[in-house]
Amino acid sequence: MESKKCAQQNIRAHAPAPRFRKWNAIWSKTSFLFLFVIISACAQNQDEFKWPNGVQAAICLTYDDGLPSHIQTAAPMLDRYNFKGTFYPTLSSESLYMNMDEWKALTANGHELGNHSVYHPCSKSDVGMEWVADYHDLDSYTHDQIVEELKLANSFLLAMDGLKERTFAYPCAHTAAGGETYKDHVSQDFSAARGSSEKQSNLVSPLEIDLFDVPSWAPNQHDGKALIDYVDKIIKNKTLSTLTFHGIGAEHMRVSKKAHEELLMYLDENRDKIWVATFKEATDYLNSKRAKK
Numbered sequence: 655m656e657s658k659k660c661a662q663q664n665i666r667a668h669a670p671a672p673r674f675r676k677w678n679a680i681w682s683k684t685s686f687l688f689l690f691v692i693i694s695a696c697a698q699n700q701d702e703f704k705w706p707n708g709v710q711a712a713i714c715l716t717y718d719d720g721l722p723s724h725i726q727t728a729a730p731m732l733d734r735y736n737f738k739g740t741f742y743p744t745l746s747s748e749s750l751y752m753n754m755d756e757w758k759a760l761t762a763n764g765h766e767l768g769n770h771s772v773y774h775p776c777s778k779s780d781v782g783m784e785w786v787a788d789y790h791d792l793d794s795y796t797h798d799q800i801v802e803e804l805k806l807a808n809s810f811l812l813a814m815d816g817l818k819e820r821t822f823a824y825p826c827a828h829t830a831a832g833g834e835t836y837k838d839h840v841s842q843d844f845s846a847a848r849g850s851s852e853k854q855s856n857l858v859s860p861l862e863i864d865l866f867d868v869p870s871w872a873p874n875q876h877d878g879k880a881l882i883d884y885v886d887k888i889i890k891n892k893t894l895s896t897l898t899f900h901g902i903g904a905e906h907m908r909v910s911k912k913a914h915e916e917l918l919m920y921l922d923e924n925r926d927k928i929w930v931a932t933f934k935e936a937t938d939y940l941n942s943k944r945a946k947k
């Protein structure tokens with residue numbers, strides 16, 4: 655009996671006084687809440703960015719320079735798979751003049767028309783650019799000159815598709831006019847810009863992508879497997895990248911019809927993993943996520 659009483663006293667002696675018990679309870683609740691907030695914040699950081707519909711990545715299929723194979727081959731093939739592409743015609747392209755109805759039909763069908771300038775000026779001083787005419791040498795352009803040319807191109811494109819908000823693709827992926835970057839002007843007149851191909855292997859997280867220099871890879875005679883490998887890399891990195899095509903089955907820097915179709919088949923089979931979006935759609939989505947941050 656004595657020992658039981660003693661034990662009870664002992665318990666009381668070691669138990670905290672009621673006032674401390676109350677503080678202990680508050681403290682443990684606070685710690686729990688604190689821990690919960692930290693865990694939630696970590697979880698939120700991990701998946702703060704999500705692509706739509708549970709996919710892991712996004713790709714934009716873009717076609718440069720207004721080539722006949724775009725209206726003859728690329729767009730009809732995209733239509734068969736119900737994918738929308740982004741076309742960046744150079745406005746001095748003969749195909750636009752000769753086949754304006756087909757180009758207009760392409761935009762009416764949901765494909766994006768982007769600005770790729772009127773004359774396609776590139777830096778002649780860059781490696782392999784001997785073909786650039788002296789009067790289209792971006793090295794001798796002023797910023798006023800390129801801005802004026804891009805505004806003219808926007809008016810031309812507005813007449814084709816009725817849209818005022820537009821994306822841009824730097825001709826030859828050259829971002830400097832007269833030796834200095836003109837990216838600041840581009841960011842004023844466009845919603846986003848497809849940029850340097852050197853950065854295509856540097857697939858950063860979606861929120862770190864520079865929306866006025868979005869990485870792109872320009873395949874040249876590559877086969878379907880190489881294109882599919884690049885798609886897998888984008889999925890693995892859970893990010894956005896673009897493919898810059900030129901001729902499809904014809905013309906310069908061509909990719910065969912077979913390789914192009916193999917790519918579309920693979921993208922079709924993997925719709926649950928990768929979003930095939932126009933450049934405008936994908937970059938608008940990234941912009942909306944940034945605005946919320």
Ligand SMILES: [Zn+2]
Pocket residue numbers: 718719770774825826
């Ligand atoms: Zn081009």
